[in-house]
Amino acid sequence: MLKRKGILLVVSGPSGAGKGTICKELLKSNDKIKLSVSATTRSPRTGEVEGVNYFFISKEKFKSMIDNGEFLEHAQIYDNFYGTPKASIIETLDKGQDVLLEIEMQGAKQIKDVYPEGVFIFVLPPSLEELKNRIVGRGTETQEEIEKRFSCAYKEINLISDYDYFIFNEDVDTSVKEVECIISSEKNKVSRYKNNIIEKFKEEL
Amino acid sequence: MLKRKGILLVVSGPSGAGKGTICKELLKSNDKIKLSVSATTRSPRTGEVEGVNYFFISKEKFKSMIDNGEFLEHAQIYDNFYGTPKASIIETLDKGQDVLLEIEMQGAKQIKDVYPEGVFIFVLPPSLEELKNRIVGRGTETQEEIEKRFSCAYKEINLISDYDYFIFNEDVDTSVKEVECIISSEKNKVSRYKNNIIEKFKEEL
Incomplete structure (x- = not known):
């Protein structure tokens, strides 16, 4: 096995997009990922x-x-x-070991500043309409809070360019598979191994 | 669906690493990928x-x-x-539409120069020993050619830092899955969509 540092997976996005559910399901089927x-x-x-x-x-x-x-x-x-x-x-x-961090967007921004080598994933609702339905569906917020979260969500989506990847969270199973593929592909990135790959073959000569 | 350009997937690596087999199997199960x-x-x-x-x-x-x-x-x-x-x-x-290009390493280098936004994958043998076995196993090369390919392979592995991803081709099925994950994750990259994501939500306001 090639040596590499673990991946810090930062999952963020507007409230109601479903980042919590994705993270919960991801951890269920990937017991090697440590939750922060x-x-x-x-x-x-x-x-x-x-x-x-x-x-x-x-x-x-x-x-x-x-x-x-x-x-x-x-x-x-x-x-x-x-x-x-x-x-x-x-x-x-x-x-x-890889670490999963689910966090609201302000926190994600701070992490990006101090640990830019993290993998930053933005969870998007399939539509703003759907986002509203989900927040209303929770039944925990007042009408005023709902409106506030809704207008905030559009502003937050504008920050997506600071992220590496996005997930359109239409269906949780598909979203989890996409995150799993992101993790898999990140592990195949040459840049994560510095000279370890060349060293491995050098030992054989 | 969000609009994006297709991905140019450039698969390269030393002779005998198995890039041809990976590409063949990948195309079998992904009929939307066009072979160059x-x-x-x-x-x-x-x-x-x-x-x-x-x-x-x-x-x-x-x-x-x-x-x-x-x-x-x-x-x-x-x-x-x-x-x-x-x-x-x-x-x-x-x-x-995505395009798959299987090519030796000199060609991959030329493509990188003119189309750096391609996704460059380096296929590695599990070991140099295994690489030698595979070349010998083909039975099409003379002893001299085998030695030449073998010493060439190590030199070629040193060029891996020009590539985005690598695949340790120990088992073809695993390798194909890893390439599929690379394609999937590349489709979730924010940078591939410019402002299309924000525009999509803007239309809803």
């Missing part, structure tokens, strides 16, 4: 497990981690902080 | 069909096509000329 776990200062909800759903840490700890540059990205949402700790991801990638 | 047909000045062999195996043309015609820049690449082998006519490939790509 975020840190948060909010309290655990019933059933949430430390290190599985989140790393639950104090605000003081979070702020000192920010100061020490220990996050790939972080954000404040209302009173709480959320962030992606760098160390465990880098360690996993260095071992050659 | 070369032009040659040599005479048709029994069973060879004009426009299927080759375009058989005169030396005069070939030379005037060179002068008019009508080839993506061309080479002289002993007394005969071989080349890839540009017009039909560009036309096919413009229609959004």
Whole structure:
């Protein structure tokens, strides 16, 4: 086997496009991909497990981690902080294991700035109409929130040029297969191996 | 469906690595991919069909096509000329159809110079030992030719950094699947669509 670093797969896109479902299904059938776990200062909800759903840490700890540059990205949402700790991801990638990171678009942008060698995938709804139906279907948002998310989604789609790949999420199974092909093809990229390929054959001479 | 240009898939690699078999199998299961047909000045062999195996043309015609820049690449082998006519490939790509081109490495290099947006795949043998076995197994080459091809293969592998992807051709079925994934992922590349994705959603507003 040729040595390579793991792939950091960053899956983002507008709310309602279906990135969460794609990631969940992808992990089900690919047990070698490690899901990145975020840190948060909010309290655990019933059933949430430390290190599985989140790393639950104090605000003081979070702020000192920010100061020490220990996050790939972080954000404040209302009173709480959320962030992606760098160390465990880098360690996993260095071992050659792939890491999946599902994240909203602001976070994806921050990650792109510090880790541009990641593979950035933008999940698109098949149409804006469909996106609206999905958000309405959840039944968790008010009419005003729905309108806000909807107008936000179009603006967010305009940021697609910062991404490597897109997925038109019409059907989850097809979308997962497309992501699997992206991962497969990335592993066949010459640029991921530097001189390892030539070295392998040199040893045989 | 989003509009895009077809993909020019250039499959190359050392003699004996198995690019021919991969291409043949790929075409069998992907009838939408068009195989590029070369032009040659040599005479048709029994069973060879004009426009299927080759375009058989005169030396005069070939030379005037060179002068008019009508080839993506061309080479002289002993007394005969071989080349890839540009017009039909560009036309096919413009229609959004993908084109497969199997070619030795000198030709691939010429194509890269004039059509860098092609997808360049390097087919590697699993080992140099295996490569030797395959060339010997053909039983068509003398011992001297075998040694020549073998030492040439290692030199050729050093040119891999000019390629986008590589395939370790250990098992043909796996190799074909990997090439199919490369094609699939290339179709999900944001850069292939310019503003077409944003335009699609704009129409809906």
